[in-house]
Amino acid sequence: MEKNFSRRLTLNTNFDVIVVGGGPAGITAALASSREGAKTLLVEATSALGGMSTTGLVTSWCPFSDREKMIYRGLAEKIFHLSNQGLPHLKKDVLDWVAINPEHLKVVYDDLMIQYGVSVLFNTQLAAVDTHEDVVESIILSNKAGLTAYQAKTYIDTTGDADLVAFAGGAFMKGDDWDGELQSATHCFILSNVDTYGFENGPWLNKANKNSPAYKIKDDEAFDLIEDAHICAKLLGPDTVGFNAGHIKGVDNTLPESNSKAYMTGRKIAAQLRDGLKKYYPSAFSNAFLASTATLMGIRESRRIVGDYVLTVEDYAERKSFEDEICRNSYFLDIHHPKEDEDPERKAYYDRMRLVKHYGKGESHGIPYRCLIPKDFKNVLVAGRSISVERIVQGSVRVMPVALVMGEAAGVAAGLAIHHNGEVRNVDVQKIRQRLIEEGAYLI
Ligand SMILES: Cc1cc2nc3c(=O)[nH]c(=O)nc-3n(C[C@H](O)[C@H](O)[C@H](O)COP(=O)(O)OP(=O)(O)OC[C@H]3O[C@@H](n4cnc5c(N)ncnc54)[C@H](O)[C@@H]3O)c2cc1C
Known part of the structure; x- marks a missing residue:
């Protein structure tokens, strides 16, 4: 049964950019947006920042290197080094599969928010999204104050589940193309x-x-x-x-x-x-x-948006570079339990994955800015595990170092978009890349 409800809500217009979801992608998105001068709010459903890296008790960073050098740089590199300070037993100069002390990392993230001037709301969940044509006009948040509406110029969806895009009625995919089968979860x-x-x-x-x-x-x-x-x-x-x-x-x-x-x-x-x-x-x-x-279930996969570009297995296999790439990635295609053998078409699909050889030393591919832009909206960006990629590629780009670098790119883009009425396609992508390089990013 459905029923229409109407409510009068307080409308908060204090922020230029609102980032929903305080995992690795949301953290760097909020820091970078604020660094660009945008008044930024970060909204997090739990009581700590970090998502899987803290509340989810995923206690290990996937490799930060392409086995030759660090490739997840900028804010990601800064967070990696600060994170390591909480583990005195770590071997020096190791970049791959380094442990995480979640309680230490929570405080690292808190301190960065204070340092970069980001406003944070904990225990606050995205409840609804209000749109007009291809613009997200406001969002409704739920917390101990009840329901409050917030209006910003640009919104960044870093919920990991593309909640904001889905609640706004935007296009998304979930799981595989046959029966929506999802990667297994793990409770850490x-x-x-x-x-x-x-x-x-x-x-x-x-x-x-x-x-x-x-x-x-x-x-x-x-x-x-x-x-x-x-x-x-x-x-x-x-x-x-x-x-x-x-x-x-x-x-x-x-x-x-x-x-x-x-x-x-x-x-x-x-x-x-x-x-x-x-x-x-x-x-x-x-x-x-x-x-x-863990307080947060270990979810590897749920929704992924349909963006201006969908990164394909072939792009991944060719180690492709793009003129509008905003970060690089070298992690392998790590899908837990695809049902590859039951249906011939499905088997053929996953055979494409087996044709992709593991990346050699120094190899990586680019992620275009277009993968962060949901095709249905002007003023929304997505970063983290739900960007616009084929399912197989999601098995690679979903991990935390990648989430950190794409989050920073989304934050820079949103920060620059405030000079363009919040419209993310009107930002010159070469300007985003230039700002990322100035802040230490590895881009080709
Ligand atoms: C079991 C498991 C093991 C993994 N192992 C590794 C590993 O060893 N190394 C590695 O680097 N990566 C690993 N990964 C991948 C990685 O942890 C995640 O994919 C990564 O954290 C994704 O980052 P994210 O910022 O997109 O999302 P998340 O880390 O999931 O963060 C999303 C955040 O958004 C918040 N949120 C969600 N919905 C809402 C809402 N509606 N309103 C407000 N807030 C909301 C959540 O509370 C959460 O804090 C693993 C993943 C899993 C599940």
């Missing part, structure tokens, strides 16, 4: 009271090690929720290890019922993995304590 967690000596000198837990105890846990009927041997583990601090482990299939983060069920399953998986590690890896985990599960 932290174990404390780990024997650090045992962990550092015992078997590598990753599934790439065929002798990993993860395989024994998977095969043990007592741990019925553990479907595969996916375990990535990082030492975070004294006797404390962060886990990106276990998979939950069929979670759609845009459906509250699906997401809520996943938390309940995720918490049980974390407990089973702790018990499995106690049993099959006692030298490190015999006394391990489940200290925390």
Whole structure:
């Protein structure tokens, strides 16, 4: 049943740019927008900034290098170095798969917001979007003050789920082209009271090690929720290890019922993995304590927008450069559980992925500015895991170093757009690139 409601709401017009979603992409977007001189508001549904990198307990940065040099630079590089200060045990000068101390990183992000003059609203969720033709006129936020409308010139959607674009009625894709199948989710967690000596000198837990105890846990009927041997583990601090482990299939983060069920399953998986590690890896985990599960479900994929350009597998395979590229990426095509073999057409689609060789040293591709512009709106940009790419390519561009650099580009563009009535296509993309290069970006 549907029913029309009308409400009188307070309208806040204090901001030029509003960024919705305070994960890696939203953080750099807000910092860069404010640095360009735009009055900027960052809206975050949880009580901390960082998204997956903090609240989601994803405790490891994907590579910052192309295996020759750092390629995620500018604000990303700054955040990476500040993040590392929270982990005294890190080896110097390592750029790839570096651990994250989430509590330290939350404060890094808070301090940057204060330093760059960004206004932040925590525990505040995007509730609705008001449009007129191809313009987003205002958005409605929900928090302890109830519902409040906000009007800005430009909006940046960094919700990871393209909520703003979807609520505005813009075009998006979700999952694969056959049945909307989505990558599995993972509910990350932290174990404390780990024997650090045992962990550092015992078997590598990753599934790439065929002798990993993860395989024994998977095969043990007592741990019925553990479907595969996916375990990535990082030492975070004294006797404390962060886990990106276990998979939950069929979670759609845009459906509250699906997401809520996943938390309940995720918490049980974390407990089973702790018990499995106690049993099959006692030298490190015999006394391990489940200290925390993530407040934010680990979602790899949901909506991705249809933008002015859709980055293709062929672009990725050719390591393509673009005149309007605003960042570069070299991460591999990392899709968890595509259903590749059931349907011949689907199989052919995923065969294209297998034709793409892993990038060699020094190789990367560009991401065009057009992938950040939803085709239906004049004054909206998107950054992070829901930009305009083919599904297979989303498996690469979804990770955090890439989110950081594309967020910075969106922020610069929105900051410049305030001189063009907020219209993002009217900003000279070469000016965006010039500003990014001045701020240290790696662009070709
Ligand atoms: C299990 C898992 C493991 C991963 N492992 C790694 C890894 O090892 N290394 C790596 O670099 N990357 C990894 N990734 C990828 C990476 O963490 C995410 O894809 C990345 O964080 C995406 O950044 P984002 O800013 O687009 O979104 P997110 O980090 O998801 O941030 C989105 C933010 O928006 C907020 N938000 C959402 N909707 C709303 C709304 N309606 N209103 C207000 N706020 C909202 C959320 O609370 C969140 O803070 C992993 C991802 C998952 C799920």
